[in-house]
Amino acid sequence: MKHVLSATEARNRFFEILNSVIYRGEEFIVEKKDVGTVRILPDKPKHSPEEIKKILKEFRQVFSKAAKRKYWSVIDTPAWKKKESKYLENLSKGIVK
Amino acid sequence: MKKVIVDTNVLIDYVNGYTKWLEDVIRYERSEIELVLPTIVIAEYFTSTALEKEDEAEVADRMFSFFRKQDLNEEIAKVLGAILRRKTYAQGASLADLIIASSTIYLKGELATRNKADFAKIPNLRFFNSSAIHLTQKIN
Numbered sequence: 001m002k003h004v005l006s007a008t009e010a011r012n013r014f015f016e017i018l019n020s021v022i023y024r025g026e027e028f029i030v031e032k033k034d035v036g037t038v039r040i041l042p043d044k045p046k047h048s049p050e051e052i053k054k055i056l057k058e059f060r061q062v063f064s065k066a067a068k069r070k071y072w073s074v075i076d077t078p079a080w081k082k083k084e085s086k087y088l089e090n091l092s093k094g095i096v097k
Numbered sequence: 098m099k100k101v102i103v104d105t106n107v108l109i110d111y112v113n114g115y116t117k118w119l120e121d122v123i124r125y126e127r128s129e130i131e132l133v134l135p136t137i138v139i140a141e142y143f144t145s146t147a148l149e150k151e152d153e154a155e156v157a158d159r160m161f162s163f164f165r166k167q168d169l170n171e172e173i174a175k176v177l178g179a180i181l182r183r184k185t186y187a188q189g190a191s192l193a194d195l196i197i198a199s200s201t202i203y204l205k206g207e208l209a210t211r212n213k214a215d216f217a218k219i220p221n222l223r224f225f226n227s228s229a230i231h232l233t234q235k236i237n
Contacts, residue, residue: 022162023155023158023159023161023162024158024161024162024166025161025162025164025165025166026166042162049124052123052124052163053124055159055160055163056120056123056124056160058156058159059111059112059156059157059159059160060111060112060114062147062153062156062157063109063112063145063147063153063156063157064112064113065147066112066145066146066147067109067112067113068113072105072109072141072144072145073141073144073145073146074144075141075144075191075193081189081191084191084192085188085189087192088181088186088190088191088192088195091181091192092181092182092184
């Protein structure tokens, strides 16, 4: 996702922007009035092998209970899927409501 | 470089101890593969109540930082529109599945998913074959 903002706003929200770029891979275009623009975008994350191992392990541990459930969330339930199937069928017929 | 678009069920399977190829790609920074996460996959992942706590969302964010993100853009939307208009999708497919498939077609990538059946009938969609990856090192 790209966001456009002024240099003043970028200065005021710098650490928030940094986190969005690092953790969410978002991209920012900073405009300096009458001068030009710069882009802030993620470089490939630089993690040590130990950090990578830790992130992967943490991810597996934190979500292990949720992943063992029959349904990840409501969107996996048969009732939801049935409704969505009907919605798609209507969409293909040009019925949008 | 091959783009591998990752479906939500691959992430869930990874947590359950499967899809180890994902770990191989991430840990050994395999230059021939770029992992891509359509943002609809992030939405699906975040539907779980397990993501209610901020700390847990940050754990997911850290994991997702290994992936390139792909938003639903205008070109992908047009691919999606054509799939819906021509009804070239399987009965069990969800709108999210079709967005993931459209993103894969747009990126000329390969889709990594457990449920190939949900993506049947979609023209020009290629699937990722994880057995084609040669493990460089043993994963502990």
